[in-house]
Amino acid sequence: MNAQVETPDQQLRARARRVIPGGMFGHMRSEGLPAGYPQFFARGEGCHLWDVDGRRYVDFMCSWGPIVVGHQHPVVTEAVQRQMAAGDCLNGPSERMVELAERLVGLIPHADWALFAKNGTDATTTCVTLARAATGRRKILVAKGAYHGAVPWCSPYPLGVTAEDRAHLITFTYNDAASLEAAVEATGQDLAGIVVSAFRHDYGFDQELPDPVFARRARELCDAAGAALILDDVRAGFRLTLRGSWDLVGVQPDLSAWSKAIANGYALAAVTGNDRFRDAASRIFVTGSFWCGAVSMAAALATIDVLEAVDGPAHMRAMGQRLRDGIAAQAVAAGIGVRQSGPPQMPTLLFDDDPEGAKGDRFTVEALRRGVYLHPRHNMFLSAAHTEADIDFALDATREALAALAAA
């Protein structure tokens, strides 16, 4: 009898199944990915990632967004080490909080103030609370299928959620101004705010950039009603621009929710807002044990420094475009229909005639075997650490993966 030799990843999965529900939870549960994807990771450096089995990948998930200038970036690490040697979690904030708030107010056109939290969901939930506190109204408009967090009011899988948790939500269709108008109409006089994602980045669908007509209409409707236009920039913030993603369509929100990339993987979230919402922001009670942590704020300041120094959004756009153009040519050559959508910094790749996602699964597993970590259905992420050589390495893998798909 041959003993089946288990890899470290398999061994960890077996141990995890005993002490972690389902072996893992949330968006990083590998169950949602095809067989062959690792569950456990050991190391990151630049745009490279190593799993616990020692396999190295050029990574296009960037930890699902947070890693924006690359793992172990020396400028970020130096700032973090300096702050850690002083203190992180103290009896109140450090000077870093003021510096970071000043920096965000200086960067982001709509921002007159900032406050800080830990999760993207903290930031989106705070925006909703703020909109209600400032307006004295209750209705919140959200786009159908949009992700704004994993708590009862917005969880995409509402098991354990009550009907009352969503009693004041009304949905519209992203980029459909008429549906937004109808949703506003449905609120009566009770509109507190409209929540919009930076672009339409729903899981498993082609991405859509915001239509400027839609964006301007959202702004007008909020102004007419005295309601809050809330930009959920958690996923896209700092990748498309440092100024807030709707700056690209010339529309400023009242409130923005930030997290993921703002501190290059250190746990941080932020809400920025304008002066109309300053008073309410000073009166609501939102807090957390670690929200004053100075290290993640030092990391954010350093991350902004690096992104500005290298023009991170432009670099990520160029690298994403290089990847996109390469794959497009390869797909034509292989005779395979692909759809690439979303901003180049956050690409989504879906296959034609692939209702079950089998082609996407096969393609990404073939790339994975060749050292390139892609996602078959979710939008991916470039970082400022990706070089032309990394993209070309990835394109060698995608060429072979497409060939394998064509041969199948």
Place this chain on the structure above:
Amino acid sequence: MNAQVETPDQQLRARARRVIPGGMFGHMRSEGLPAGYPQFFARGEGCHLWDVDGRRYVDFMCSWGPIVVGHQHPVVTEAVQRQMAAGDCLNGPSERMVELAERLVGLIPHADWALFAKNGTDATTTCVTLARAATGRRKILVAKGAYHGAVPWCSPYPLGVTAEDRAHLITFTYNDAASLEAAVEATGQDLAGIVVSAFRHDYGFDQELPDPVFARRARELCDAAGAALILDDVRAGFRLTLRGSWDLVGVQPDLSAWSKAIANGYALAAVTGNDRFRDAASRIFVTGSFWCGAVSMAAALATIDVLEAVDGPAHMRAMGQRLRDGIAAQAVAAGIGVRQSGPPQMPTLLFDDDPEGAKGDRFTVEALRRGVYLHPRHNMFLSAAHTEADIDFALDATREALAALAAA
């Protein structure tokens, strides 16, 4: 004309008022403290804290709970540095998550599994969602005045919160079994869970340890209804015992929420649960961008090592008792009536005949001037870094502070 020389703390407050709502938000806003308390902090080491004006304090707030073995503890720092050099926020969890879940399951009698988050509020909210998911019911019982977080379902200052956010909450009085029975009765057949704090640690009140009769009745009522007994151990966890705070009264919950002290100030929260809730825990969707962060889990493993090696809870109890006994004797000598309540590791000190808190304010400000950071109304926190010499230093300050109060 004398130019008014501003201290660094005053300068930062002025800058903060421009870019942070109200100058600061949440429980660390110094507005809740008497004049003289600093808002901004520079450094921590052991049980000592330095504000931005360079004043050093023996600290009895421990960052409002998280610092449990002392700032910059070498064992924690070493574990953190080792993990940081490998990776923190990757495309999935590291081995540290499995190790920590195994460690918690080994330590905590009721725990068959663990999952991880960032805020204490994440953990309490997940417990409520889990109770509803597992039972298919909606009603959640909470003690009047208890703090379980700062999101709409439980915020103590519900500005921006809708009635529906609390539609399925029913209150009882902590330690009052009859009121708990009445609240269960009021749920009809719709009881999902009962949330209890480790002890009654409401802001501004004398603390109460859990009455074992009340605790056992809570257990029986949950068993009879097939509901979840949820222990909110966010504030007390790891200070009274490493086994879960209600182990001290011989009652095991179904679910526990942990955060604050479990990683000595690194942002981490956990939910532990028993096998009855494992399936539901594997089906609910709870997640966050940084919830797999390996550094905070490495910190938690090291924190547990230190707490076990030095018997942290016993040490904190002894130091807290030394402080309490000393202050009690000083108060008698000064002819001032004080009430000291709560477990010695988490002491609360209130003054007789002090309805407005003026005596508490005066006392703590006098202690602050003498290098001892106390809180006039909230429970305080000992750490394993407090030595007899630190307590005696504090007692010199409290003696003088009481004398100042007696002279006033």
